[in-house]
Amino acid sequence: MSKHTTIDAKRWQDVTTRRKAADGTFFYAVTTTGVFCRPSCPARTAKRENVVFYENAADAEAAGFRPCQRCHPLAAVGRDPHTSLMRAMADYIDAHTGEALPLKRLAMEAGISPFHFQRTFKAVIGVSAKEYQAAARLRRFKEQLRKGDGVLAATYDAGYGSTSRVYEKVDGGLGMTPSAYRRGGAGETITYTVRETALGPLMMAATARGVCFVQFGESEEALRKQLSMEFPHAILEIASAGAKGPIDHWMAALEKHLAGSAPRPELPLDLRGTAFQIKVWRFLLSVRAGDVVSYSELAAGISAPRSVRAVASACGANRIAVLVPCHRALRADGSLGGYRWGLDRKRTLLDAERSKSHISY
Ligand SMILES: [Zn+2]
Numbered sequence: 035m036s037k038h039t040t041i042d043a044k045r046w047q048d049v050t051t052r053r054k055a056a057d058g059t060f061f062y063a064v065t066t067t068g069v070f071c072r073p074s075c076p077a078r079t080a081k082r083e084n085v086v087f088y089e090n091a092a093d094a095e096a097a098g099f100r101p102c103q104r105c106h107p108l109a110a111v112g113r114d115p116h117t118s119l120m121r122a123m124a125d126y127i128d129a130h131t132g133e134a135l136p137l138k139r140l141a142m143e144a145g146i147s148p149f150h151f152q153r154t155f156k157a158v159i160g161v162s163a164k165e166y167q168a169a170a171r172l173r174r175f176k177e178q179l180r181k182g183d184g185v186l187a188a189t190y191d192a193g194y195g196s197t198s199r200v201y202e203k204v205d206g207g208l209g210m211t212p213s214a215y216r217r218g219g220a221g222e223t224i225t226y227t228v229r230e231t232a233l234g235p236l237m238m239a240a241t242a243r244g245v246c247f248v249q250f251g252e253s254e255e256a257l258r259k260q261l262s263m264e265f266p267h268a269i270l271e272i273a274s275a276g277a278k279g280p281i282d283h284w285m286a287a288l289e290k291h292l293a294g295s296a297p298r299p300e301l302p303l304d305l306r307g308t309a310f311q312i313k314v315w316r317f318l319l320s321v322r323a324g325d326v327v328s329y330s331e332l333a334a335g336i337s338a339p340r341s342v343r344a345v346a347s348a349c350g351a352n353r354i355a356v357l358v359p360c361h362r363a364l365r366a367d368g369s370l371g372g373y374r375w376g377l378d379r380k381r382t383l384l385d386a387e388r389s390k391s392h393i394s395y
Pocket residue numbers: 070071072075076077102103104105106
C-alpha cells in the first residue's frame with residue numbers, strides 16, 4: 035500500500051505541475067467530469083479527491099471515462115508507458131542535437147533516475163542515449179547538406195560546432211581540418227579583388243583555403259591598406275583582370291547576392307581567429323537571412339551564456355562581411371549594436387533581407 039501512496043503522490047505532483055515528460059507514463063481521470071487526461075493537460079487542475087490514476091488509456095476508457103477534448107490523451111499514447119516515454123525522449127534528443135545532453139539532464143526530463151533512464155532507453159530504443167544522439171547529429175548533418183546548406187552551417191546546425199571535440203572528429207572525417215590560428219599570413223599568397231557596390235567599394239581576398247577577407251571601405255586604397263594590416267606577412271596579389279580564377283567567381287556570386295538576386299553563396303571560408311571567435315562566427319553561419327540573433331542568444335548558443343560582451347567583440351572582429359553574417363547579430367533590445375563597416379550598411383543589409391525573407395534562402 036505504501037508503495038502506491040508514493041507513486042500516487044508523485045503522479046499528483048506531475049499533474050499539478052503539468053509535467054510534459056510524464057505524458058504517456060500514466061493518465062488521470064476526474065470523477066466529477068467523467069473525462070481522463072494526460073498529466074500535462076492545460077485544463078484547470080481538479081481536486082485531488084476527485085482524481086483517479088490509470089496506468090494506461092485503455093483502463094481509463096474501460097472504467098467509463100471519455101478522453102479529454104483539450105489534451106487528447108489518446109493521441110500521445112503507445113500501449114506501454116515506458117515505450118512511449120522513451121520514444122518521446124528519442125524525439126527530444128532529435129530536437130536538441132545541438133546541445134550537450136548529459137544523462138542527468140535526460141533523466142530529469144523523463145522524470146526518472148539516471149540509472150533507470152539508461153536501462154529503459156536502451157531496452158526500448160536499442161542503443162544508449164549517447165549513441166542515439168551521435169546518430170541523430172549525423173542524420174541532421176546529412177539532412178542539412180542535402181538541403182543545400184554549406185558544410186560549415188550544417189556542421190554547426192547539427193550540433194557539432196558546440197563541442198569542438200566532436201566537431202574536429204567529424205570535420206576530419208570530411209577531409210577538412212579547422213583552420214589553424216596563424217598570425218599574419220607568413221609565407222602565404224593572398225589574392226584580392228575590388229568591386230564597386232551599392233554599399234561602397236568592396237574587397238574580397240582569399241588564400242588557397244578559401245575566402246579570408248570581405249570588407250567594405252571608402253576606397254580601393256584604404257581597403258588594400260586594411261588587408262595588409264590584417265595579413266602583414268602575406269604576399270598580396272590583385273587578381274588579374276580576365277584571368278577568371280576562383281576569386282572572380284566568388285566575387286560575382288557575392289555581388290549577385292548583394293544585389294538581391296541570389297541567396298548567400300556558400301563559399302569556402304578560411305576563418306582565422308581564436309577558438310572562441312571561430313565558434314561565434316560558425317554560429318553566425320547558421321542564422322538565416324531575414325532572421326536576427328541577439329548577442330545573448332548567440333552567447334547561449336555557443337554554451338557561453340556569460341560571455342555576451344566577448345561574443346559582441348568577436349562579431350566586431352569578423353573580417354568576412356556578409357558571408358559570415360555578423361550584421362544579423364543585434365542587442366537584446368533589438369537595437370543595432372555595432373557594425374565594423376558602419377551602422378548604415380548594417381541597416382541596409384538587414385532591411386534588404388527582411389523584405390526578401392519570404393524567398394527561401
Ligand atoms: Zn485534458
